[in-house]
Amino acid sequence: MIKRLKSNKMPLALLVGLPILLSACNDDEVEVIREVIVEVPAPVPTPVDVSYEITITNLTNAQPLSPAAIVLHADGHLFSVGEVPSVALEQMAEGGMNAGLLALGMASASGVDAIGPGGSETISVTIQDVTDAKLSVATMLVNTNDAFSGLDALDLSTLAVGDSWSATAGVYDAGTEVNSEAAGTMPGPADGGEGFNATRTDTGYVAMHPGVVTVDDGLTNSVLTVQHKFDNPAVRIMVTRIE
């Protein structure tokens, strides 16, 4: 005769069977298996990696793109037309320095190098357990005073594993440095001048960029030439969720 005492009301409970042998007076032996319910803390689930590959393609003629900032954030915006830019955005847009933007994310990743005209780079970023992050991307057009391109707060919640999203992006003006195009004011190879400068000398708000004028189109003191002109879009961005 085997008697089982069962309980399974706690799904996370650990069942421990303790067979107890009871000797009866006679030859009969009654084995009773008692199951003892032991409550244990819910196990910490193994973190699940949610990974994306972001491919950035430079569509300009002669505007290298600074190492891209890839930022996964919970809410808010990295930049927004009409809003006052953060110092982190200003540092990226004037000097190609992306550390400040990267620090804003729940997870983030940087491009390893500048992306030359016609070039592209695929950057991976991984976050654990979050599938509804916002993705922002930012990169400077380095032969400008404060032009940048990118993506603000793309909702990733509908992107399943294997899905891709692709779009082209226009060029924004950080509004923090006047577009003088003058010698010594732009960090890219066309000038080799100053990058970030904390003093703000322009409108003070983010807008779509009006384009560079260049010396060839009538801005006498510009060190840029027709080679550096750009139009919208300037960048293609493809996002693929890989796990």
Added chain:
Amino acid sequence: MNKLTRICAASALVFASNHTFAADVTIEIQNLTQGMYFTPIAAVAHTPDASLFELGEEASPEIQEMAEGGSLAGLTTIATSISADVLAEPTAGPLEPTQSVSGSFMTADGNTVLSVVAMILPSNDGFIGLDNWTIPTEAGTYTVYLNAYDAGTEANDELVGGGAPGVPGMPAPPFLTLGTDGSGVTAVSTNTNVHIHPGNIGDDDAAGGKSDVTNSIHRWLNPVAKVTVTVN
């Protein structure tokens, strides 16, 4: 959860089935440029067989007076005559760079497409345009980006002048900082139909040069405006 979803789906269906007759629509228009201004905007819901302007066709006199001087008088008269729904505030100030304006209307039966126009300043006859965009039948928020068009009715000389139809030059309201004594960028408009605006040239000489606009400020790249339409 499921019940809520079904209720939502059912109400969306009600909206969809009613929509060919009327829609509760909110429209927000943002100036995306860094240095250009828009004159007061007209947003018009009308029947698909009507049209405020057509790319590749000659601008109407009403579009001309809007594009050259910012006047909405002729367009609102037409809109009224075709029983369109109009969102416009002709006496409003200019829409400054990156600023937004919004309004709501209940569109009447059959007014299923949306057009939006406003003059771009400073320019000779540049305007933002949305032409017969079908208002979606499903409730939701939709975004449309607008290009800058050239009405083709006036040469882009980029000189301070007048805003009345046929008067050369650009209107020069006091909020604009413009140059003087330019010699004129051009005296002709090669394409006299509505077309994509080639953009301002400008110069960096405030008291001379070819143009009275500033080349590092009064230029733009498309798109120049963002229209956010919410179908309630």
